Amino acid sequence: MPAPLETCLSDLDCASNNSSSDLSGFLTDEEDCVRLQLPVSTSGPPAPARRGAPGISGTSDVPGAQDEEQERRRRRGRGRVRSEALLHSLRRSRRVKANDRERNRMHNLNAALDALRSVLPSFPDDTKLTKIETLRFAYNYIWALAETLRLADQGLPGGAARERLLPPQCAPCLPGPPSPASDAESWGSGTAASPCAAATSPLSDPSSPAASEDFAYGPGDPLFSFPGLPKDLLHTTPCFIPYH
DNA sequence: TAGGCCATCTGGTCCT
DNA sequence: AGGACCAGATGGCCTA
Numbered sequence: 248m249p250a251p252l253e254t255c256l257s258d259l260d261c262a263s264n265n266s267s268s269d270l271s272g273f274l275t276d277e278e279d280c281v282r283l284q285l286p287v288s289t290s291g292p293p294a295p296a297r298r299g300a301p302g303i304s305g306t307s308d309v310p311g312a313q314d315e316e317q318e319r320r321r322r323r324g325r326g327r328v329r330s331e332a333l334l335h336s337l338r339r340s341r342r343v344k345a346n347d348r349e350r351n352r353m354h355n356l357n358a359a360l361d362a363l364r365s366v367l368p369s370f371p372d373d374t375k376l377t378k379i380e381t382l383r384f385a386y387n388y389i390w391a392l393a394e395t396l397r398l399a400d401q402g403l404p405g406g407a408a409r410e411r412l413l414p415p416q417c418a419p420c421l422p423g424p425p426s427p428a429s430d431a432e433s434w435g436s437g438t439a440a441s442p443c444a445a446a447t448s449p450l451s452d453p454s455s456p457a458a459s460e461d462f463a464y465g466p467g468d469p470l471f472s473f474p475g476l477p478k479d480l481l482h483t484t485p486c487f488i489p490y491h
Numbered sequence: 492t493a494g495g496c497c498a499t500c501t502g503g504t505c506c507t
Numbered sequence: 508a509g510g511a512c513c514a515g516a517t518g519g520c521c522t523a
Contacts, residue, residue, distance in 0.1 A: 345502095
């Protein structure tokens with residue numbers, strides 16, 4: 248649940264009360280304060296003593312030259328206070344706008360993740376993948392699909408393909424016996440390290456962090472099951488996304 | 492109740 | 508200057 252907006256705004260105001268920015272000359276009109284819904288009297292640096300606002304005071308001053316100067320100073324001082332309040336208000340409005348943009352940005356990101364979920368194979372229990380699960384699953388799924396296409400192009404059966412998919416240096420990296428059942432049991436823990444996985448990936452990059460990180464989601468993992476893909480292929484599918 | 496996941500806010504940085 | 512992006516902080520909700 249988001250923090251109450253009012254709380255955030257008041258905090259922001261408090262945080263920005265120490266601003267030394269001077270907008271004198273930028274805005275001193277009361278209309279601007281009204282337009283921005285600013286209080287006419289604000290907190291902040293002590294305002295010059297107000298001896299009655301002009302036009303409000305009932306006293307009939309007949310300003311001499313000295314009085315006019317004092318009046319000018321009063322107006323300047325009051326304008327400065329208002330300008331600082333205005334600065335706070337501008338900052339606040341920018342912050343609110345930025346928050347709104349950030350919220351929309353995250354909503355778009357979530358919508359993209361939902362779209363990605365929708366094209367991934369769903370599970371019987373219809374559980375919604377978390378964000379990180381969606382990314383990992385998609386990564387592996389794409390790899391498996393790419394491998395399927397590649398094998399189809401080569402006309403290789405899955406069993407033969409497996410031999411080709413596993414470079415010799417990767418054999419020791421395979422956790423567990425080569426039998427599919429054992430693979431599934433030993434890979435499903437989510438903690439198995441499979442540095443060789445990246446080496447078998449057509450999508451992998453030598454600079455990829457996957458080359459030196461731990462990996463999760465082995466063939467025993469539900470996220471590792473791709474309907475319609477050759478069974479043998481699944482057991483050679485690497486897990487690229489670093490797990491931590 | 493602890494831990495995981497998530498939404499939101501926020502300030503900093505980079506880009507246009 | 509303003510927007511996009513990012514990471515940290517915070518608090519709510521849910522589950523084991």
